[in-house]
Amino acid sequence: xxxxxxxxxxxxxxxxxxxxxxxxxxxxxxxxxxxxxxxxxxxxxxxxxxxxxxxxxxxxxxxxxxxxxxxxxxxxxxxxxxxxxxxxxxxxxxxxxxxxxxxxxxxxxxxxxxxxxxxxxxxxxxxxxxxxxxxxxxxxxxxxxxxxxxxxxxxxxxxxxxxxxxxxxxxxxxxxxxxxxxxxxxxxxxxxxxxxxxxxxxxxxxxxxxxxxxxxxxxxxxxxxxxxxxxxxx
Amino acid sequence: xxxxxxxxxxxxxxxxxxxxxxxxxxxxxxxxxxxxxxxxxxxxxxxxxxxxxxxxxxxxxxxxxxxxxxxxxxxxxxxxxxxxxxxxxxxxxxxxxxxxxxxxxxxxxxxxxxxxxxxxxxxxxxxxxxxxxxxxxxxxxxxxxxxxxxxxxxxxxxxxxxxxxxxxxxxxxxxxxxxxxxxxxxxxxxxxxxxxxxxxxxxxxxxxxxxxxxxxxxxxxxxxxxxxxxxxxxxxxxxxxxxxxxxxxxxxxxxxxxxxxxxxxxxxxxxxxxxxxxxxxxxxxxxxxxxxxxxxxxxxxxxxxxxxxxxxxxxxxx
Numbered sequence: 001x002x003x004x005x006x007x008x009x010x011x012x013x014x015x016x017x018x019x020x021x022x023x024x025x026x027x028x029x030x031x032x033x034x035x036x037x038x039x040x041x042x043x044x045x046x047x048x049x050x051x052x053x054x055x056x057x058x059x060x061x062x063x064x065x066x067x068x069x070x071x072x073x074x075x076x077x078x079x080x081x082x083x084x085x086x087x088x089x090x091x092x093x094x095x096x097x098x099x100x101x102x103x104x105x106x107x108x109x110x111x112x113x114x115x116x117x118x119x120x121x122x123x124x125x126x127x128x129x130x131x132x133x134x135x136x137x138x139x140x141x142x143x144x145x146x147x148x149x150x151x152x153x154x155x156x157x158x159x160x161x162x163x164x165x166x167x168x169x170x171x172x173x174x175x176x177x178x179x180x181x182x183x184x185x186x187x188x189x190x191x192x193x194x195x196x197x198x199x200x201x202x203x204x205x206x207x208x209x210x211x212x213x214x215x216x217x218x219x220x221x222x223x224x225x226x227x228x229x230x231x232x233x234x
Numbered sequence: 235x236x237x238x239x240x241x242x243x244x245x246x247x248x249x250x251x252x253x254x255x256x257x258x259x260x261x262x263x264x265x266x267x268x269x270x271x272x273x274x275x276x277x278x279x280x281x282x283x284x285x286x287x288x289x290x291x292x293x294x295x296x297x298x299x300x301x302x303x304x305x306x307x308x309x310x311x312x313x314x315x316x317x318x319x320x321x322x323x324x325x326x327x328x329x330x331x332x333x334x335x336x337x338x339x340x341x342x343x344x345x346x347x348x349x350x351x352x353x354x355x356x357x358x359x360x361x362x363x364x365x366x367x368x369x370x371x372x373x374x375x376x377x378x379x380x381x382x383x384x385x386x387x388x389x390x391x392x393x394x395x396x397x398x399x400x401x402x403x404x405x406x407x408x409x410x411x412x413x414x415x416x417x418x419x420x421x422x423x424x425x426x427x428x429x430x431x432x433x434x435x436x437x438x439x440x441x442x443x444x445x446x447x448x449x450x451x452x453x454x455x456x457x458x459x460x461x462x463x464x465x466x467x468x469x470x471x472x473x474x475x476x477x478x479x480x481x482x483x484x485x486x487x488x489x490x491x492x493x494x495x496x497x498x499x500x501x502x503x504x505x506x507x508x509x510x511x512x513x514x515x516x517x518x519x520x521x522x523x524x525x526x527x528x529x530x531x532x533x534x535x536x537x538x539x540x541x542x543x544x545x546x547x548x549x550x551x552x
Contacts, residue, residue: 054264
């Protein structure tokens, strides 16, 4: 049964319909979850993007378990320490995969073809992930937390942000670590992935103007905002 | 063709791919990646676990090194400690760090006011019950003129350079013209060694506490954290807080932040923190803006790493 009261194709003033139509236009289901990939996507370097996402999922999963039991739990139970270790190694893997992904995308000049926002959301994700991890280290409630907090506070104070980012205030840092900064990272990652799906994976450089690439500007086809790779053949 | 026209043409050439496609299972790939990461995290956890060295306490510090504790407390009393002379956000003792006329630390103001004499010494001593002689000593100190207070702390600090720790945890300081200071500091040392000072520095206007700023700043003014950090290769000249206790990787992604502290002019500047933060802000903005920076954005085309990445594609095209 249809849940729409509007005949197809009829103009509408509904904000809901407009948002839906713009979303489907930008990301139709076969583009959102494609079952085909351009033939040039054939290198191990492409794996590091999805590995970064997988590490983020493990980070969030182990972080949720640690949050459910509270910040002191992992210090006095074996199972708590186990999940803390999973969380710590997941963050190491997350940064490792993300940095390789970032370098790989740099050497592909992955911002080409109207993909600057893809690069920028990825770079900002990396930059926001750094304080996200830092707040985790100072929320550990052990000597590492004491030392890192007392050392890193000077940089925050010198930059004038110590008033609302006080590394020696455990309660504030814990809030940043379990809510505010993960929310920012996940939001940016979602935006990044949707932009990748919208614009597709950047094609190779074509030093000799390979016939498979269409120099749109040269032929006067699409304007600067025209996106996107074409979808896979039906 | 100008640089701008050539760049525009190359950029537009990457918009549309009209070549071939191959089958691809995104959900399957993501599931396998998740499995691989879980397996790796499990493997590292089983092999290496994670570090968890117990935190230091003021009680532990005052028992382990009572001379250092009392020396630190004396500098808190006369305001010459690291925190006492810090400036914003703790007090107005200095303007803090700056780059030329940009004084972010000063402009942000004193958001966490700390009077080291009152907060770290006098108020905790006032909380010690049942010691009239101690309370009288505190009253004497508080009611004395500033010049007398300064003379007492100077004389006491001079004596502390020859102080000795006793087996019972107390210290012996050579006698001097230090007024009520010996009584006050003996009381503060006993209070700290009983664990009372740890609790007193957490006390605020409400029952629940999460802010360890005062405790951590007092401990950081002393030598205990530094001596532990040195053993665990965590000092600034040992690439500081990007490391972690034990042989763990720590925050290796902070290497570039830490790197600047190792070289001049940062390593010798009184404004090292704001200089490093300024440098990293510029570099971070540059990282985000790479698609728009001529030269940096053109490097990947000139360095043939892309031929490795897309070697299958070029092999097919050739």
